[in-house]
Amino acid sequence: MFQEPDYRENLSLMLSEVLHDIGVNERTVMERRRARMLTETMLNIMYRLTDENFTRYSLGSLSEGTTTIGLQSDIDILGSFNDYNIIQDWSEWEHGKINFLMIQDENTTPGYCFLQLLRVDVPLPLTVIPNEHHITDRRGRILLKNTFINHCLQGGEQRHGPSIALQGEPGFCDRDKVFAIRCKSWPQSASGWLDRQGIGRWPTQEMRRYAASTGFFVVPTGSKVSEYPELEWRISTSLTERCLMTNLNITQIRCYVLLKMILKSFLNPQDEINISSFMCKTVLLHCIENTESEIWKENNLYTCLIYCLLELHSCVQNECCSHFIIPENNLMAGQFTAETKHELSKNICDFIQNDRQRLLSIDIDDVGHRLQVKLNRVPHAINYFPSLEIYETVMMGLYINIATSISYQHMHFLKHLHNKNFRTIKQYVGKLTTFNDNGNRLHHAAFKLLAPFSFTTYGSILASYSIGENNQVSPQALVWLSAGLNSDVSSSRLKLASVFYSTGDMEKAELILRHTEQQYYSYPVLPICHCHHKLTVAVTEEFKRLCGEQSENCIKHITAFCVRFIQGEINCVPHELQYEMFRSTQDDMIHGDEHEDWMDWAVVDSLPFLYFLQYKIYRHLQRHQDQQQALGKLIRTIETDKTLRHRETALNILGQCMEQENRPQVALNCYMLSLRQRARNNVANIHICKLLSGLLASQ
Incomplete structure (x- = not known):
C-alpha cells in the first residue's frame, strides 16, 4: 500500500482525472440522471393518461449517474401497483383498495415482513383464501406469497430474486x-434512522424529511436464511x-464507481455475485456517515477508496453488512x-496490499492504461477514446x-384508443396538456416530446371520420395534425401527406413529401421503432456529434419514427397499406406473439412509406419519370437499409407496386x-392468393 502522503494525493488527483475523462464528472452524471428521470416522467404521464393505476421508478446506477460505458449497468425499474396499499396501522386502511397489513414478528427476518390480506369494505382481516397466490x-392469517410475481413473466424474461430480468440486445442494456x-x-423498524446523526452530519x-414523506416498498423476495422464503417480502427504501x-x-461518486470496477474485476470473477454492488453502496454510505465531509475531496480519493475497502473487508470477515x-x-x-x-477476504487484502499493481490492471474503460499515462509510466500513444468522444457516446445512448x-x-397510447369514441380520445389529449401547465420542468419536457404524436393521432382519427363522411378533411382535424408536425423528422408529416393523398389533394x-425527404437528408437521421423487442441501429459519427452538442429536443430533428395507423384512421391509409390491418388469421391469433399489440394496425417504416407515397402520387400526377425514381428508391431502401423494422410490410407494398407495374413475377417474389x-x-x-387468382382468371 502506498505510504507517502504526497504520492497518495498525486495518485488521487490522477485517478480523479481518469474518472473525469471516462465520464464520471458532474456534467455527464447530471445528464444521465436527467435522461432517466425524463424517461420515468414520460412513462408515468402515459399511465396517468390511460387511467392505469401503476407507477414506474427508475433506480440503480443509471438513474444515479454512478456508472460508465464499460460497467454496462442494467436498467433497473421498479413498478408499483397503486391499487394495493400496505398499512402498518389500521388508520392507514383505504376503502376500495387491496389492503395488506404489514407483519413483523418472531418468524420474519429483520428487514422483511409478511403481508396479511384485509377486506376491501371494512378494516378487518379477510378470512377466505381468494386464490392460489x-x-x-x-394463526389463521391469510398471507400473500411472493411467488405471485411469477405470473408476470413474459417471453425472454427470467426471475432473479425480486426482479424479472430481460437480456438486452448487443449494444443495449439489460x-x-x-x-x-x-x-x-415510513417503516416503523427504521424510525431510529430518521434521528440518527453521523460524524459528518450526513x-x-x-x-431525512424527504425520506419520511416517501414511505417505502415491499418487493417479492424472502431472506436466504428465512424459514418461510415464499411468504417473506423485503422492505425496500429505494426512493430514499x-x-x-x-x-x-x-x-464520493467516483469512489463508488471504483468500488464497482474492483468488484467486477477482482472480487466477482466470471459473473459470480458473491458481493453485490448494493453492498458496496451500503459500505460507502456508512463510510460517508462516519467521516467528516472534508475528507471526501478529489485529492483524497485514493485514501477514501482504501477506507471503503477496509470496511468491506471487515464486513466479509464478520459476515455482516x-x-x-x-x-x-x-x-x-x-x-x-x-x-x-476466505477467498473474498484474501482477494480484498491482496488488492489493498498490491494496490499499485491492481489499480493499473483495471481493464474496464481502460482505467489502468489511462492511469499509467497520467503517472508517466507509458507513452501517451495508447489508443483509447478521448473524453469528448465518450461524452458524445453517452449522450447518444x-x-x-x-x-x-x-x-x-x-404504442401504449394507441392500444388504449381501440374502440374509444371521439369524446374519450379528446379527453385523453386534453388530459395530456395539463402536464404542460403544472409548472414541473420534467413534465414540461416530457410533454414536448410526447404530445405531437398524440396530437397527430387524434387529428388523423378526426380526418378519417370526415373523409368517410364527405371525402374532405375537417378544419379541426387539420389543426391537430398541424400541431403534431414536429414529432420527429418524418412520421407525422407522412401521416399528413397520407391524409391529403386519401382526399385526392x-x-x-407531394409538397409535404418533398419537404420531408429534404429534412430526412439534412441531418444524420436515425430510424426509431419499438414495435419489436429487438432494436437495430446504425449510427454515424455525425449523429453522435450532434447528440453531444444539443439537448434532448434534438431528438425531433435526428430521428424518424415508424408510421402507425390504427383502425380509427383507416380512411387516411392508402388501400395497399390497409391490408396490413387484417393480416392475422384465426390461427395466427392463437399462435401470435402477445407482445406485438400492433397486429391489427398498419405500421410501416418512414422511409419506405415516403417513397411508396411518392410513387402513388406521381402516378396520379402522371409524372412517370419521378414515379420510376420513387420506385427505385423504394427498392434500394428495402435492399440496403438494415435498420428496417417492418421489412415485411415494405415488401408487401412494393409487391403491390410491382403488380401495378404489370410485373407479377417480381410481385410474387416480393x-x-x-x-x-x-x-x-x-x-x-x-x-399471393389474389395474385395467383388473377393470373389464373386471365388465362
Whole structure:
C-alpha cells in the first residue's frame, strides 16, 4: 500500500482525472440522471393518461449517474401497483383498495415482513383464501406469497430474486424489473434512522424529511436464511437510497464507481455475485456517515477508496453488512460459504496490499492504461477514446433510449384508443396538456416530446371520420395534425401527406413529401421503432456529434419514427397499406406473439412509406419519370437499409407496386421474401392468393 502522503494525493488527483475523462464528472452524471428521470416522467404521464393505476421508478446506477460505458449497468425499474396499499396501522386502511397489513414478528427476518390480506369494505382481516397466490398460516392469517410475481413473466424474461430480468440486445442494456407494493408511511423498524446523526452530519435533515414523506416498498423476495422464503417480502427504501445517492459529491461518486470496477474485476470473477454492488453502496454510505465531509475531496480519493475497502473487508470477515437504513437487516446473511468468505477476504487484502499493481490492471474503460499515462509510466500513444468522444457516446445512448421510450409510450397510447369514441380520445389529449401547465420542468419536457404524436393521432382519427363522411378533411382535424408536425423528422408529416393523398389533394401531399425527404437528408437521421423487442441501429459519427452538442429536443430533428395507423384512421391509409390491418388469421391469433399489440394496425417504416407515397402520387400526377425514381428508391431502401423494422410490410407494398407495374413475377417474389421475414401475421398470404387468382382468371 502506498505510504507517502504526497504520492497518495498525486495518485488521487490522477485517478480523479481518469474518472473525469471516462465520464464520471458532474456534467455527464447530471445528464444521465436527467435522461432517466425524463424517461420515468414520460412513462408515468402515459399511465396517468390511460387511467392505469401503476407507477414506474427508475433506480440503480443509471438513474444515479454512478456508472460508465464499460460497467454496462442494467436498467433497473421498479413498478408499483397503486391499487394495493400496505398499512402498518389500521388508520392507514383505504376503502376500495387491496389492503395488506404489514407483519413483523418472531418468524420474519429483520428487514422483511409478511403481508396479511384485509377486506376491501371494512378494516378487518379477510378470512377466505381468494386464490392460489395466498396461504393461511398457523394463526389463521391469510398471507400473500411472493411467488405471485411469477405470473408476470413474459417471453425472454427470467426471475432473479425480486426482479424479472430481460437480456438486452448487443449494444443495449439489460433490464431488471421489480414489481412492488408501496406503503405511504415510513417503516416503523427504521424510525431510529430518521434521528440518527453521523460524524459528518450526513444525511442532512432535508434528506431525512424527504425520506419520511416517501414511505417505502415491499418487493417479492424472502431472506436466504428465512424459514418461510415464499411468504417473506423485503422492505425496500429505494426512493430514499436514490435521494442519498443523488446528493453525493463527485468524489464520493467516483469512489463508488471504483468500488464497482474492483468488484467486477477482482472480487466477482466470471459473473459470480458473491458481493453485490448494493453492498458496496451500503459500505460507502456508512463510510460517508462516519467521516467528516472534508475528507471526501478529489485529492483524497485514493485514501477514501482504501477506507471503503477496509470496511468491506471487515464486513466479509464478520459476515455482516448492515443495511444503511434498517441496520438489523444483514445483507450478507447466508450470502456465501466459508470457502467463499476466505477467498473474498484474501482477494480484498491482496488488492489493498498490491494496490499499485491492481489499480493499473483495471481493464474496464481502460482505467489502468489511462492511469499509467497520467503517472508517466507509458507513452501517451495508447489508443483509447478521448473524453469528448465518450461524452458524445453517452449522450447518444441516452437520447436513443429516450426516443425508444417515446415510441413505446406512443404504442401504449394507441392500444388504449381501440374502440374509444371521439369524446374519450379528446379527453385523453386534453388530459395530456395539463402536464404542460403544472409548472414541473420534467413534465414540461416530457410533454414536448410526447404530445405531437398524440396530437397527430387524434387529428388523423378526426380526418378519417370526415373523409368517410364527405371525402374532405375537417378544419379541426387539420389543426391537430398541424400541431403534431414536429414529432420527429418524418412520421407525422407522412401521416399528413397520407391524409391529403386519401382526399385526392396530390399537390399538397407531394409538397409535404418533398419537404420531408429534404429534412430526412439534412441531418444524420436515425430510424426509431419499438414495435419489436429487438432494436437495430446504425449510427454515424455525425449523429453522435450532434447528440453531444444539443439537448434532448434534438431528438425531433435526428430521428424518424415508424408510421402507425390504427383502425380509427383507416380512411387516411392508402388501400395497399390497409391490408396490413387484417393480416392475422384465426390461427395466427392463437399462435401470435402477445407482445406485438400492433397486429391489427398498419405500421410501416418512414422511409419506405415516403417513397411508396411518392410513387402513388406521381402516378396520379402522371409524372412517370419521378414515379420510376420513387420506385427505385423504394427498392434500394428495402435492399440496403438494415435498420428496417417492418421489412415485411415494405415488401408487401412494393409487391403491390410491382403488380401495378404489370410485373407479377417480381410481385410474387416480393411477397415470398416478405413471408421469409414473418411467416405468421403476414398479409402477404392474401396478396399471393389474389395474385395467383388473377393470373389464373386471365388465362
